[in-house]
Amino acid sequence: MKRPKLKKASKRVSCSQRYKIQKKVREHHRKLKKEAGKKGVGKRAKKDLGVPNIAPFKEEVLREAEQRKLKVEEEKEKRKKEKIDERAKRKKERDAPRSESENPKAKKARMDTDEKEVSKKSAIKTYTKQFLCSEINTVIDQSDVILEVLDARDPLGYRCPQLEEAVLTRPGNKKLLLVLTKIDLVPQENVEKWIQCLEKEFPVVAFKASTQLVDKTVQEKKRRFPDSLDKSRASLCFGNACLFALLESYQATSKPEGTLKVGVVGFPNVGKSSLVNTMKGIRACNAGVKRGITKTMQDVFIQKNLKLYDSPGIVASPSNPPASMALRSLQVEEGEEKALEAVRTLLKQCDKVQVMLQYNIPDYRNSLEFITLLAKKRGYLMKGGVANMEQSANTFLDDWTGAKLSYHCRVEGLSLPPYLSETVVTENKKGLNLLKLQTGNEATLQGVKYPNKASSISLISKGPTAGLLSPTNVVQKPVPKPREEVKELEVLNRESGPVEDTKDVQKTANKNKNNKVQFQSVPVGTSPNNDTYDFNTDFK
Structure with missing residues (x-):
């Protein structure tokens, strides 16, 4: 207890407490000594009395004992030296560099690299432009109805005349429908005008896909808990019921007993796989922001009598304008063009003030400064605070090709292309319930939430984009000079x-x-x- 006016407490205790502590210590020591005696730890070694003087042959006995002692010591030294040599030998073997044939890790790494090279070669051999063209032709040949998916932000630019002509000239009386996707990124007036303009040539379906679909197992888990379902804007889909009703009515009239085969075609990242997933209700096809994910044809059964074919993107012809190639080709993904060049091409087509307001950045002099400001705005920085130009450029391209940025093109009066005539247009619309299609489009346009026209970037369309459908027309890139x-x-x-x-x-x-x-x-x-x-x- 610390007494007042003292710096430290006193260590004095009562006599009874002190005696009690001493007693406990003695008992503890006694216990330890007893346990050590049982184990034989504390016993002293018995002293060697040696050879008594009265023993006969005392000198010979001592000499033999000395020789035995020396022999034991020699054996001990020998064993010690052998252990040292063995340890040194193991260390030398461990430190010595092994050859590739003897080292199992190197052999495994070499096998892995060989497998990767083989897979790369096979991928390059499989996913060439000729292969993609052949896959699209297979989808057209096997389908009864072709859905040409167009981005509502530039419907005219996403049309492929070569594809439309190939569909109309193939035997089998194939039907061609236009599907306007991503209508939630375009002002409502612009969408309505484009539908009225495109309806003069082909039937048009307004569509907004769902981007929050998951695979089948997760979907079944969500059904158990209805409150956990995602009711956000991205999870809602519009135009699905209208397209279903149109295809079901055509199937009932054209193939009442068979299966209607529908092919989904279009340029990369226009929303083909998202449309198939929305029709199916689950994530049946792989879809994402990156362009060119779909490389092969994939068939998905929507119903017993309805089957969809997902196809890779149309290969854009190199003769197209640079702006069309930046948005609808895979030059950046295939390494034929840098992302900075594509960004520079797109910025030339836009109004600077609208881009500044859209990305909330100050005035810029050129595309390089714009990419730098965007990288600092988004936090794309490397070591030392240096702007990551490549990541910023790829993000800008993903905004333009993905379902994020809002931009629109002015609607212009279209004239019928050479491969279309009034008879071909009327023949293509036969068997389709156009009245049901019109009512479905009106319901879709009323339900979608559109962006403000002032916050959408306006562009001038470059016209239809030429595509390559024949593998022989694929132009190889010229070899650059040293x-x-x-x-x-x-x-x-x-x-x-x-x-x-x-x-x-x-x-x-x-x-x-x-x-x-x-x-x-x-x-x-x-x-x-x-x-x-x-x-x-x-x-x-």
Whole structure:
């Protein structure tokens, strides 16, 4: 207990408490000593009395004992040395570098790399442009109805004349329907005008897919708990019932006993797989923001008498404008074009003020500064606070090709293309319940929530995008010139203007490399104020 006016408490205790502690300590020591005695730990070793003096042959006995002792010590030293040598040998084997044939880890790694190379080669061999074209042709041949999926933000730009002509010219009286997806990213007036404009050629279905679909097992778990279902805007789908009713009515009239086969085609990341998943109600096909996920044809049974074919994206022709290639081709994903170049092409088509308001960034001078500001705005920074340009450019492209950014194109008066005529249009609409389609589109347009026209970026459509459906028409990319040759051409072009023949350029470059620097003489007295020095007077 600490008494007042003292820095430390006193250590004094009562006598009874002190005696009690001492008693406990003695009992504890006694107990430890007793246990040690049972184990034989505390016993002293018996002293060797040696050989008594009266024993006969005492000297011989001592000599034998000494030799036995030395022999035991020698054996002990020998065993010790053997252990040291064995330990050193194991250490040497462990530290020595193994060859690839002896090292199992290296052998396994080599096998893994070989398998990866084989898989890469097979993937490259399988997913070429020729293969994608053949898959699209297979979908067209096997389908009775073709759904050409168009992005509502630029329906005219996502139309492929080669595809439409191929569908109408194939035997079997195939029907072609246009499906406007992502209508929730376009102002309502623009969607209505596009539907009225496109209905003059083909039947049009307004559609908004659901982006929150999951696989079948998760869907069954959610059914047990109705309160946990996602009721957000992204999970709602519109136009699904209208498309179902249209296909069911056509199937009842054309194939009452058979199965109606419907092919879904379009350019990459236009919403083909999302449409199939929405019709099925679960995530049957792989879909995402990245373009070109679907590489092969996939069939999905929606009902007993209705079957959908999901197809890869149409291969865009290199003859299209750069803006169309940036949005509807896979040049960036295949490494044929950099993401920064695609961003620069898209920014040229937009109004700067609308882009600044959409991304909430200050004024920028060029595309490089825009990408830098966007990276700092989104937090795409690397070590040292440096902006991650590649990630920022890919994010910008994902916003434009995915279902996120709102932009629209002005509706213009369309004339019938050469492969279409009034008879072909009326023949294509036969057997389809257009009245039911019109009422379904009106219900869809009333239920969707549209963005404000002021917050949507306006663009000028570049017209239909040419596609490649025949594998023979696929143009291979020309082999680029070596980097050193390009540098020499640039230097010589800056010095002496445009160069017509590369052979002459190489000859002049070789001369400049091999020969020494020569000073050219300038005639003195050409002008009254000419103070140039003639080097040939002193250096001959």
